[in-house]
Amino acid sequence: MLNLNHPILQKLQKCHNLNTLKQVHAQMLTTGLSFQTYYLSHLLNTSSKFASTYAFTIFNHIPNPTLFLYNTLISSLTHHSDQIHLAFSLYNHILTHKTLQPNSFTFPSLFKACASHPWLQHGPPLHAHVLKFLQPPYDPFVQNSLLNFYAKYGKLCVSRYLFDQISEPDLATWNTMLAAYAQSASHVSYSTSFEDADMSLEALHLFCDMQLSQIKPNEVTLVALISACSNLGALSQGAWAHGYVLRNNLKLNRFVGTALVDMYSKCGCLNLACQLFDELSDRDTFCYNAMIGGFAVHGHGNQALELYRNMKLEDLVPDGATIVVTMFACSHGGLVEEGLEIFESMKGVHGMEPKLEHYGCLIDLLGRAGRLKEAEERLQDMPMKPNAILWRSLLGAAKLHGNLEMGEAALKHLIELEPETSGNYVLLSNMYASIGRWNDVKRVRMLMKDHGVDKLPGFSLVEINGAMHEFLTGDKAHPFSKEIYSKIGEINRRLLEYGHKPRTSEVLFDVEEEDKEDFLSYHSERLAIAFALIASSSSMPIRIIKNLRVCGDCHAITKLISAAYQRDIIVRDRNRFHHFKDGSCSCLDYW
DNA sequence: ATAGGGTTAG
Structure with missing residues (x-):
């Protein structure tokens, strides 16, 4: 009978490094206690990594391990991402064993391991083993771990199919x-x-x-x-x-x-986010990342930085994601030097090796600030191969600062990496359109056709009285479509009084001047704003979610609407938030 | 007697 209160077992559970572990183990053997190595392995299960490695070593000396012991050790090994291969090798031992077969305790931890890179490919064959070795009705743990695996494997419909077969x-x-x-x-x-x-x-x-x-x-x-x-x-x-x-x-x-x-x-609702964050009692790096990220996308660079510095006071260490969100905040807040300093501190202060996404932030930071040459140099000197996101960053910066040559070069790389992403072509095309090079605009349009790319349709979501309303560019499907379009007419007339002159350069293709204005009038957020002006209480801000980035003209017009109609308008676009109030935007036209 | 599944940020 195993006495879990035995002093040696208690000592064993308190081991925090390999040496003390070895000592206690030796003690166990020499005192002649009737511990089986089974018990040792079991107790090591919940311990840290060195313990499961040690248990694995001991395990190899056990003459006839039981299935129970296999299961215990497999589960223990799957808790550490760099030992998953050992878990699978033990699983293979079971398969080649003369008398043992995996049971429903064997699979859940293995599927859990399969739910992450780079083990995804091992899931489907393991599923086959479930069908081979287990009999229905299937164990809920096994079913659930399968469900989770297929979701992570990108086959959500399989997960749902399995889910629907579970009665309770x-x-x-x-x-x-x-x-x-x-x-x-x-x-x-x-x-x-x-x-x-x-x-x-x-x-x-x-x-x-x-x-x-x-x-x-x-x-x-x-x-x-x-x-x-x-x-x-x-x-x-x-x-x-x-x-x-x-x-x-x-x-x-x-x-x-x-x-x-x-x-x-x-x-x-950044203020509500802040309030909640302040009330949280046990914050960790995740909480900070969420809050810093919030400040970042709402354009509050300085508050993001302040929080980044305050983390240390709570003994919290920034991780890779912290750096990403804080640099994003610097990038959008024009805090270039601060952002550079954070990038440099990664290695020097925090001992982190910058990854691809951090170089992405760096390129964005420099490029957005107009330091194009530096951005390009850093991109070329990176220790890894730049991905599409980085080239897009450079392209965006080149467009923002009117450097055609650099934009064209970046696009060449982009189309190689992502021939089917329409946004890339649109960026370049808009760049040409902004300087009136309509032949080049046409050329890009042909290029899109050649690659079989369609422009991604824009859409906006707006919440009115708790219900979400969806609008597409030029949408006429809404029940209040007629009212919405007549409201847009009214808005346009009112904005003309405000001296607004539509900018037509953002239209993708070379169309007649009048068509351009129409085109712009019907961007999805315009429809959503018009509807919200009709349907919602005038004291509430209008909140819009867009799938694409705001175009220059919509941005200018929304600023005017916020003044002319005295309404706060909050737009979340693909990248960040814009708070329109009294004729200006929180992004300071820097997005 | 001892073994197994689900959660947050970019």
């Missing part, structure tokens, strides 16, 4: 499915595409389904729900979820707290 999903299974939708939507950085919106909406629907079941949501559930709201920019639903946490006495832990800070920030 338990809490973790609901959470897995919800998180799968919420996460697959937020995959592409800050943009909201049609698909992302659909995924997030599906998460909201699924949450409703869950409430009809017998299972009560917990903190993990709410984290998924809240991040779906962040993706959608759905403030009402997000605030409702916040209320749900409070009403149901769920813990406002770091996960929930960070998700809420991110949600309020992505819904345009």
Whole structure:
């Protein structure tokens, strides 16, 4: 009989390095205690990495390991990303063993390991083993780990298929499915595409389904729900979820707290995000990253920097993501020297090796500030191969500062790397259009045709009285379409009185001057703003979420509308937020 | 007697 209170076992659990571990183990053997190495391995399971490595070594000397022992050790090894290969090698031992077969305890931790790079490819064959070795009805743990794996493997429909076959999903299974939708939507950085919106909406629907079941949501559930709201920019639903946490006495832990800070920030309510952040009791680097990121995308460079410096006071160390968001803040706030200093401090102060994304921030920082030559040099001297994001950054900077030559060169690289991304062509085309080189604009259009690329349709979401309304460029599908277009007419007349002259240079193609104006009038955010002016209370700011970046003309017009109609307008575009108020924008026209 | 699944930031 194993006595878990035995002094040696207690010592064993307190080992914090390999040497003390070896000593205690030796003690175990010499005292002649009847411990089996089995017990040692078991106790090592929850310990740190050196312990599982040690257990693995001991394991090799055990003559006839049981399946139980295999399972224990496999699970222990999968907790450390650099030991996953050992877990798989043990699994293979089981397969080649004469009398052993994997059971339902063997699979969950292996699927968990498969849910991350670079082990994704090992998932499907493992699924085949489940079918071979296990009999239905399948164990909920196995089902859930499979579900989670397929979501991470990018086969969300398989996850959903498996989910729908489960008659009574338990809490973790609901959470897995919800998180799968919420996460697959937020995959592409800050943009909201049609698909992302659909995924997030599906998460909201699924949450409703869950409430009809017998299972009560917990903190993990709410984290998924809240991040779906962040993706959608759905403030009402997000605030409702916040209320749900409070009403149901769920813990406002770091996960929930960070998700809420991110949600309020992505819904345009930076002040609410700040308030929440200040109230969080146990903040970690994740919380800080969310808050700094919030300041960054709302254009509050100095506050982002202040927070970055304050982290140290809480003994928190910046990680790679902290650097990304803080440099983004510097880049958009024109804080070039500060940004450069942070980049240099990565290696010198924090011992971090800058990765591709950090070079991306650096190029953006320099390029945006007009230091194009330096940006280009840093890009050429990078220790790794620049990706499309970096070239796009340089192209954007070249456009901003009117350096055609550099823009053309960057685009060449871009089209090589991403021949099917329409935004690249649009950037270059707009650059030509801005200086009236219509032949080149046409040439780019032909190039797009050759590559079979269509311009990505623009769309905007706006929330009116808790309901999300969606508008496409030139959309006529809204039930109040007629009223919206006549409102746009009114807006245009009113803005003319304000002395507005439409800038037509941002139109993609060479069309007649009058058509250009029309074209611009119907960009999706114009429709959304017009509708919001008709349908929402005049004391509330108008909040818009766009899938593309704001064009120069819409930006100029929205500034005027904010003054002419005395309405605050908050637009989240692909990259950041614009707060329009009294005729100016928080981005200071620097976006 | 001892083994397994779901959560946050860019």
